[in-house]
Structures are given as structure tokens and as C-alpha cells.
Amino acid sequence: MIEAEVHLSLHNFLRSQAGFPSWPHHLTMARLVARALRLGRSALIQVGAVCGYQGRYRTSFVASALMWHGPVIIVAPESVQQRLLKVEIPRLQPWLQANKPIRTGDAWPGSEFQGLLLTTPQAWLRGQITSVDDFPPGIPTIIDGVDDLEDWVRDQLTQTIQPQDWDQLMLACPQQAEVIRSARTQLTHELFQHPANPYECYLISQSEVEILSELYLELASIPELPKPWQHFWQQFPLITENSAPLSPPPLFWATISRRQGLFSLKYAPIELGSILTPIWQRQPVVLIGSALEPETEAPLFRQRLGLDDVTCLKFSSDTQGSAIQLYVPHKIPLPNTPEFQAAFIHKVRTLLCLSATAPGLTVILVGDVPLKAQVGAVLASEFGSRVQVEKTCLDENGILISGWEFWREHQSVLPAPHLLIIATLPLPSLENPLVAGRVAHYKRSHQDWFRLFLLPAALNELQRAIAPVRESQGIVALLDSRVVNRSYGAQVLAVLSPLARINYLDPSLFSHPSAEDSA
Numbered sequence: 001m002i003e004a005e006v007h008l009s010l011h012n013f014l015r016s017q018a019g020f021p022s023w024p025h026h027l028t029m030a031r032l033v034a035r036a037l038r039l040g041r042s043a044l045i046q047v048g049a050v051c052g053y054q055g056r057y058r059t060s061f062v063a064s065a066l067m068w069h070g071p072v073i074i075v076a077p078e079s080v081q082q083r084l085l086k087v088e089i090p091r092l093q094p095w096l097q098a099n100k101p102i103r104t105g106d107a108w109p110g111s112e113f114q115g116l117l118l119t120t121p122q123a124w125l126r127g128q129i130t131s132v133d134d135f136p137p138g139i140p141t142i143i144d145g146v147d148d149l150e151d152w153v154r155d156q157l158t159q160t161i162q163p164q165d166w167d168q169l170m171l172a173c174p175q176q177a178e179v180i181r182s183a184r185t186q187l188t189h190e191l192f193q194h195p196a197n198p199y200e201c202y203l204i205s206q207s208e209v210e211i212l213s214e215l216y217l218e219l220a221s222i223p224e225l226p227k228p229w230q231h232f233w234q235q236f237p238l239i240t241e242n243s244a245p246l247s248p249p250p251l252f253w254a255t256i257s258r259r260q261g262l263f264s265l266k267y268a269p270i271e272l273g274s275i276l277t278p279i280w281q282r283q284p285v286v287l288i289g290s291a292l293e294p295e296t297e298a299p300l301f302r303q304r305l306g307l308d309d310v311t312c313l314k315f316s317s318d319t320q321g322s323a324i325q326l327y328v329p330h331k332i333p334l335p336n337t338p339e340f341q342a343a344f345i346h347k348v349r350t351l352l353c354l355s356a357t358a359p360g361l362t363v364i365l366v367g368d369v370p371l372k373a374q375v376g377a378v379l380a381s382e383f384g385s386r387v388q389v390e391k392t393c394l395d396e397n398g399i400l401i402s403g404w405e406f407w408r409e410h411q412s413v414l415p416a417p418h419l420l421i422i423a424t425l426p427l428p429s430l431e432n433p434l435v436a437g438r439v440a441h442y443k444r445s446h447q448d449w450f451r452l453f454l455l456p457a458a459l460n461e462l463q464r465a466i467a468p469v470r471e472s473q474g475i476v477a478l479l480d481s482r483v484v485n486r487s488y489g490a491q492v493l494a495v496l497s498p499l500a501r502i503n504y505l506d507p508s509l510f511s512h513p514s515a516e517d518s519a
Contacts, residue, residue, distance in 0.1 A: 029047070048314075073139055197431045324470055325499070417468060
């Protein structure tokens with residue numbers, strides 16, 4: 001049986017590798033992936049935030065994919081593909097005596113191909129959603145990094161009306177050119193009345209919908225419109241009416257460039273489950289994520305993505321040597337108060353001064369864009385060129401000020417910080433139209449939008465953000481007093497475990513033991 005073959009071969013391989021990064025679940029994961037390939041039964045595996053950051057688990061599923069006698073697709077971002085092609089596969093192939101052909105590409109090589117194809121999430125999803133011929137059904141598929149799967153899918157499904165599409169529409173409908181030009185002018189005026197926000201994008205308002213409705217009626221009799229407009233008008237009745245409860249309106253928003261005076265219209269589905277369910281039924285899939293949910297079954301994640309009948313497995317964290325020291329002050333003002341900003345900057349200064357003699361990188365995570373810029377300016381005036389805002393070229397004792405997205409994208413190429421300061425919990429901002437639209441959908445459905453959407457997103461982001469600090473056994477300062485003042489604070493502390501709480505600040509916290517002390 002393939003499970004036994006993979007177990008034995010991988011066991012012997014791991015024993016032969018002196019200094020190979022240890023992970024206690026290699027064999028279990030390899031057997032589960034091999035079982036999924038043999039039975040054609042889908043699986044959802046959570047490897048843990050630290051393991052997800054380190055990528056150690058990939059040896060397990062690569063071994064199963066190489067030893068499986070049939071074709072396999074691995075879906076992973078290009079950076080992960082390079083790691084697989086240059087490290088994991090060459091290291092395993094000679095030992096496993098696996099001569100399976102390996103390709104990379106945006107489509108299946110051909111009906112005769114029985115090897116391993118590496119492709120990007122964008123290419124695979126595009127093929128599944130728009131062109132089923134790119135990837136034939138029935139080929140077992142391993143998707144790595146599904147913490148980001150919702151974003152990948154929504155990006156793929158987002159349709160856009162660009163500024164130049166208005167010009168194309170006027171060329172296609174010369175008799176209605178003046179009506180089209182007038183509608184664009186009115187929309188520009190309305191959209192630029194919105195107050196500035198960090199995202200420079202806004203949910204479409206009722207007055208803007210009415211402008212588009214008048215244009216829709218004017219163009220209803222035109223048989224052939226440019227494709228972006230055909231797709232847009234097909235969705236427009238759902239945007240303007242919510243008469244069909246089983247078909248929720250799509251998210252509909254505009255992004256603007258104030259300097260150029262231009263805007264784009266964008267729309268995407270709110271619910272992804274009904275769109276994705278047929279995809280999961282075409283082939284067995286093994287979905288691998290780091291820390292999707294506290295529960296093994298990941299019920300919220302599976303519901304959002306239409307995953308019904310899957311085998312679920314969640315590996316426990318390796319607690320030895322992975323505990324963080326966590327400092328959460330009790331008396332700092334709440335983030336939504338005017339006093340928070342000054343108190344936060346004062347606390348950051350204190351932490352930086354106390355840790356001044358400790359070697360290593362300090363990272364300050366600030367989700368609020370204006371506050372991030374202000375913190376950068378204040379600290380740069382005091383600490384000079386050590387301070388960088390969202391840059392990867394840092395001094396050995398550098399201070400990086402970053403938003404959550406930048407840190408997530410670049411943490412793998414930066415040194416593990418000895419001190420991570422977090423301004424506020426990474427709860428998605430309601431200023432973001434995608435967030436506001438999804439919250440409105442939960443409210444319409446009389447569902448708990450905070451528990452079902454905002455809090456799970458924050459917990460996942462938080463676990464991934466602190467994973468490098470576990471590796472360096474550093475300190476996390478979470479300067480959001482909601483952790484101690486709100487009922488959901490217990491859930492935050494639970495996902496941050498294992499941890500040791502710090503109730504005071506002292507320079508000795510940042511001093512590493514000498515060789516004599518540790519002997």
C-alpha cells in the first residue's frame with residue numbers, strides 16, 4: 001500500500017539526514033497525503049503557524065507526490081515552487097528513486113503526462129473557473145498555503161471596469177456617447193466627494209447606483225457591448241436589487257486615483273462556497289494551511305469555501321522551545337480613543353530604550369496607515385537610520401515599522417525579530433469596502449459578523465505574524481488593552497500559547513544568557 005511505502009521510505013530518508021530540521025509529524029502527514037491520493041478523498045491539514053512559517057512540512061507531501069504512481073498537481077506560489085524545485089525535490093528524488101517527470105506551467109502538459117505539475121494558485125483557479133480544459137478532472141491536487149485561499153479566489157473572481165473601458169464603450173455606442181460621457185462625469189463627481197481613507201476605495205452609494213441605472217437603461221437595447229461591460233451589466237441587476245435571497249448581491253466598490261482624477265469600478269461575489277463546491281468535486285484535493293482555526297474541523301473556513309466531505313487533521317504545536325514572552329499592558333487607552341496614539345508611541349519608546357543593548361531586529365506592526373507614518377517619523381527623529389518603514393534592507397539592529405500585509409509577505413526573508421511590538425489586534429478595518437460589504441452581508445443574514453468573520457481573520461493573522469518570534473524565543477508586546485478588557489481576549493491568548501506573561505518591563509528581559517550562565 002502506498003501509505004506503508006511512503007512511511008518506510010521517508011522514515012529512512014529522515015534518519016539519513018544529519019542536521020535535517022526536525023518536525024515530529026512528517027510521517028503522519030505523508031501517510032495522510034498518500035491515503036488521500038489512493039482513495040481519492042479530499043483532506044484539510046493544519047500544520048501550525050510556526051511550521052507553516054518554516055515550511056518544514058513540505059518534505060512530507062512532496063515525498064507522497066513523488067512516490068504516487070499517477071499524475072499529481074501541486075498548487076503553490078512561485079516562491080514556494082522555487083523552494084520545491086531547488087531544495088525539496090532534488091533532495092528526495094535520489095533517495096526515493098523517483099523518476100517521475102516534473103513540469104511547471106499554467107496548464108496541464110497533455111493527456112500522456114503522468115508526472116508532477118507545479119502551478120500557481122492564480123493559474124489553477126483561472127483554469128478551474130473559466131477554462132476547465134486547462135486542468136483535466138480527476139487529477140489529485142495538493143494546494144499549499146490555503147490560509148490565503150479566500151484572497152486568491154476573490155482576486156480571481158473580481159471584475160473591473162477600468163478608465164479606458166469608458167472610452168471603448170463610447171466607441172462601441174457612438175449614438176449614446178454623450179449619455180456615457182455624462183454618466184462618467186457624474187460618477188467622478190460623486191466618487192470624489194467621499195472623504196479620503198487609507199484604501200482610496202469605497203462601496204458604491206445609492207446615488208452612484210442610480211447614475212449607473214440610468215446608463216443601464218440607455219444601453220439595454222444595444223446588442224453587442226465590449227466584454228467588460230457585458231459582464232458588468234449581467235451582474236448589475238443583482239447589484240441594484242436584493243429581491244433574490246438565495247443570490248446575495250456582489251461586493252461593488254470603486255477605487256480612485258485623486259491625483260489623476262480617475263476611478264475604476266470593481267465587483268466580486270460575497271459568497272464563494274457555491275462557486276467553489278463544483279471545483280472540489282472535480283478532483284481530490286489536499287489543502288494545507290498553517291493556522292486556519294482553533295478547531296480541527298475548521299468549520300467556518302470550510303463553510304466559506306464550500307468544503308463539505310473532507311478528512312480534517314490539525315497537528316499540535318511543538319511546545320518545546322517555541323514559547324514566547326508576552327507583554328500586554330493593562331492601562332493603555334483603548335485603540336479607538338484619542339489618547340491611544342500618544343500612549344502607544346510612549347510605550348514603544350520605552351520598549352526600544354530598554355532593549356537598546358540587545359542584538360537583533362525589532363519589528364513594530366501598525367495596521368493603521370496614518371499612525372504607521374507618524375510612528376515612523378517620530379522614531380526616525382530619535383533613532384535615525386535604524387528606523388525603516390516597510391523596507392527589507394535593514395541594519396543588524398534595525399527597527400522595521402510595517403503593516404500586517406508587508407510583514408506577512410517579507411517575514412521569510414528577514415531575520416527573526418527579538419522584539420515584536422503590535423499596536424492593535426489585526427481586526428479587518430470597516431473602512432475597507434471588501435470588509436464593510438461582507439459585514440453588511442452578515443448583518444442582512446442576522447449572523448454574528450464579529451465572531452464569524454472579523455475575529456477568525458484576526459486570530460489567523462496574529463498567529464502567522466508571531467511565528468518568527470517563536471523561532472527566536474523573543475518578546476511580543478501586544479499594546480491593545482482589548483485583550484484584557486474584552487471577553488474575546490481569552491481566545492486571543494489561547495491562540496498565542498504557549499506563552500509566558502510579562503507584567504513588568506525591565507532591561508533584563510532583553511539580555512540573553514551568556515555561555516557560562518547557560519552551561
